[in-house]
Amino acid sequence: MAEVRLVDIEKRYGNFLAVPQQSLTIEDGEFLVLLGPSGCGKTTTMRMIAGLEEITSGDIQIAGERINDKPPKDRDIAMVFQNYGLYPHMTVRQNIEYPLKLRGVDKAARTKRVQEMADKVELGALLDRRPSELSGGQRQRVALARAIVRTPKIFLMDEPLSNLDAKLRVTMRAELKHLHHELGVTTVYVTHDQMEAMTLASRVAVMREGRIVQLDTPKKIYAEPANLFVAGFIGSPSMNLVDGAVRNGMFRAEGIEVPVSLADREGVVIGIRPEELEIAGDASASINGKLYALELTGDSTLVTLRSGQTMLCARGPADFEAPIDAPCHLTPKPGARIHLFDRASGQRLDGTRH
Amino acid sequence: MRPAPFPIGNKFCPGDPDVKEKTLSYALLIPAFIIVLATTLYPLGYSFVTSFREWDLTKQRRPSGFVGVENYVHAASESGFQNSLWVTTIFVVTSVILTLVLAMSLALLLRRKGRMHTFTRIILILPFAMSPALIGVSYRFMFNPEFGVLAKGIGAVFPALEGTPWLASPDLAMAILVITDVWHWTPYMTFMCLGGLASIPRETEEAARIDGASNLRIIFGIVLPQMKGVLLVTAVLKTIFALKMFDQVVTLTGGGPGTSTETMAFFIFNVGFKWFDMGYASALAWILTAIMMLISAWYVRMLLSERKMAKA
Numbered sequence: 001m002a003e004v005r006l007v008d009i010e011k012r013y014g015n016f017l018a019v020p021q022q023s024l025t026i027e028d029g030e031f032l033v034l035l036g037p038s039g040c041g042k043t044t045t046m047r048m049i050a051g052l053e054e055i056t057s058g059d060i061q062i063a064g065e066r067i068n069d070k071p072p073k074d075r076d077i078a079m080v081f082q083n084y085g086l087y088p089h090m091t092v093r094q095n096i097e098y099p100l101k102l103r104g105v106d107k108a109a110r111t112k113r114v115q116e117m118a119d120k121v122e123l124g125a126l127l128d129r130r131p132s133e134l135s136g137g138q139r140q141r142v143a144l145a146r147a148i149v150r151t152p153k154i155f156l157m158d159e160p161l162s163n164l165d166a167k168l169r170v171t172m173r174a175e176l177k178h179l180h181h182e183l184g185v186t187t188v189y190v191t192h193d194q195m196e197a198m199t200l201a202s203r204v205a206v207m208r209e210g211r212i213v214q215l216d217t218p219k220k221i222y223a224e225p226a227n228l229f230v231a232g233f234i235g236s237p238s239m240n241l242v243d244g245a246v247r248n249g250m251f252r253a254e255g256i257e258v259p260v261s262l263a264d265r266e267g268v269v270i271g272i273r274p275e276e277l278e279i280a281g282d283a284s285a286s287i288n289g290k291l292y293a294l295e296l297t298g299d300s301t302l303v304t305l306r307s308g309q310t311m312l313c314a315r316g317p318a319d320f321e322a323p324i325d326a327p328c329h330l331t332p333k334p335g336a337r338i339h340l341f342d343r344a345s346g347q348r349l350d351g352t353r354h
Numbered sequence: 355m356r357p358a359p360f361p362i363g364n365k366f367c368p369g370d371p372d373v374k375e376k377t378l379s380y381a382l383l384i385p386a387f388i389i390v391l392a393t394t395l396y397p398l399g400y401s402f403v404t405s406f407r408e409w410d411l412t413k414q415r416r417p418s419g420f421v422g423v424e425n426y427v428h429a430a431s432e433s434g435f436q437n438s439l440w441v442t443t444i445f446v447v448t449s450v451i452l453t454l455v456l457a458m459s460l461a462l463l464l465r466r467k468g469r470m471h472t473f474t475r476i477i478l479i480l481p482f483a484m485s486p487a488l489i490g491v492s493y494r495f496m497f498n499p500e501f502g503v504l505a506k507g508i509g510a511v512f513p514a515l516e517g518t519p520w521l522a523s524p525d526l527a528m529a530i531l532v533i534t535d536v537w538h539w540t541p542y543m544t545f546m547c548l549g550g551l552a553s554i555p556r557e558t559e560e561a562a563r564i565d566g567a568s569n570l571r572i573i574f575g576i577v578l579p580q581m582k583g584v585l586l587v588t589a590v591l592k593t594i595f596a597l598k599m600f601d602q603v604v605t606l607t608g609g610g611p612g613t614s615t616e617t618m619a620f621f622i623f624n625v626g627f628k629w630f631d632m633g634y635a636s637a638l639a640w641i642l643t644a645i646m647m648l649i650s651a652w653y654v655r656m657l658l659s660e661r662k663m664a665k666a
Contacts, residue, residue, distance in 0.1 A: 073566035085557030089579040102566035
């Protein structure tokens with residue numbers, strides 16, 4: 001049982017409030033992703049769990065035990081760093097072995113365990129090399145092996161994939177997911193990459209300015225963003241957000257008329273994901289404007305439409321072609337989710353099913 | 355090769371512009387080259403030639419008879435030089451080790467940015483800003499048994515040491531010479547170590563903390579191994595400076611008591627400008643140079659293999 005509870009934790013640096021008071025429970029065996037733009041306090045939060053950063057107030061409990069005053073080594077955690085944090089003067093073997101050595105595991109057991117871990121992350125042949133002789137992906141594998149070698153209660157991962165190239169990131173992502181499935185260790189994972197968050201997480205905590213603005217499963221976060229920030233942050237290309245007003249069951253903005261089930265209201269923002277818009281044949285469509293750009297992505301074409309000052313993006317078929325500046329019409333697909341938000345507070349408004 | 359963006363050459367400027375530019379750059383180097391030639395290379399060559407000749411400055415204006423390697427052979431058996439070699443060895447070894455240990459310890463203490471950050475650094479650099487000759491003079495005053503502030507201060511704390519003739523005892527004089535040198539060089543070396551520490555990725559230490567290493571273990575097992583390159587460079591520099599150390603001997607101990615602090619540089623100076631045996635002095639100077647080159651070469655080899663290990 002290794003549940004992590006953050007109770008009313010707060011972090012200040014002098015007068016600067018990095019993480020305002022809040023609570024968070026990470027359940028046993030869960031893969032929790034802290035997601036947010038840089039400087040949103042996600043790394044600070046993780047470092048507080050690790051004990052690398054002191055908490056200003058509040059409590060941290062791991063498996064029911066208060067660990068506020070315990071040094072990192074007594075918290076039974078393992079951490080993977082963005083820059084790997086490998087010991088450059090040690091070989092791969094010595095790197096992986098180090099945590100065991102510090103905990104007084106005997107030589108024979110260490111050798112066996114290192115070999116097991118190296119095989120698990122496919123490093124068996126590289127044990128006698130130094131980190132500087134490895135590629136980025138291999139280094140990250142060493143860091144992983146070093147983290148899992150002594151089966152800690154909690155894994156902490158601070159943007160472990162962001163130093164790798166795009167292709168490797170996707171492979172490593174799958175490996176991480178598999179590893180978590182295999183070991184079942186509670187994992188906290190920090191990233192600014194929403195794709196990583198969506199694919200890896202059991203639950204995602206979206207953070208903004210130190211505060212968790214939505215904590216939910218990836219599916220829920222995608223389908224029902226709690227506010228404008230989450231709506232704009234999750235999804236690629238990001239959700240179309242247009243300012244307007246609701247009149248007689250119809251959301252209206254320049255060139256846009258979408259039926260919604262919401263009482264009349266000013267200052268409403270409508271949100272429609274590009275993948276839930278389709279190209280329509282004529283001007284009776286909900287959204288009318290001129291074609292601004294076409295971007296072929298391989299399996300589809302991103303169609304950007306311009307209506308007055310507003311730009312909207314839709315994911316159309318790969319073979320769609322039309323001249324730039326030609327009249328263009330978009331309409332929500334049948335059953336598309338229309339999201340409505342309050343302009344002033346940014347909060348989600350209810351009754352938004354199309 | 356990409357074509358030139360516009361036509362250049364004979365049509366617009368006479369001669370090839372590349373050659374012209376090169377000639378100009380060499381021409382600009384000539385003054386610097388002449389100065390180096392006149393002040394460094396010529397004296398070096400002259401002293402090398404002189405080291406194979408007999409030259410008594412009281413009798414001859416120029417080096418006279420060629421004596422082969424006699425000056426070098428003489429050095430091998432002459433007691434004054436043997437003594438200075440021994441004195442220098444003791445001085446270099448103790449001052450290099452002490453400076454490095456102190457500098458590294460200070461750097462470890464100062465690496466964290468605190469409120470006193472700037473202040474400590476300014477204080478720290480002061481000893482290095484002082485002229486070595488002046489340091490010698492001040493320490494001589496401070497260790498004067500009659501009125502020296504340090505001599506009196508030590509006497510006040512440890513009454514048994516009151517009136518100790520600090521600079522009149524061979525061992526104590528050497529110790530004080532080493533202290534002045536360590537005091538002078540530690541700041542500079544501390545800054546080098548601070549630079550080295552700043553380049554160590556913070557993650558390695560944090561990873562070690564999480565892996566379960568104690569503070570001491572982090573310093574000796576994680577930080578110092580990564581500092582090896584910087585420490586080697588620091589050691590090379592400090593060794594060379596210590597081998598050449600001259601000012602403090604002149605102003606602090608004058609080589610005494612007896613010949614107990616007669617370092618090589620000081621001894622060579624005496625041979626040449628007190629006893630006017632220029633031939634022998636030149637030979638000794640070249641022996642000192644050879645020693646420095648050997649030590650440097652050894653350090654550089656260590657450094658290269660270290661680099662190779664870190665890079666390969």
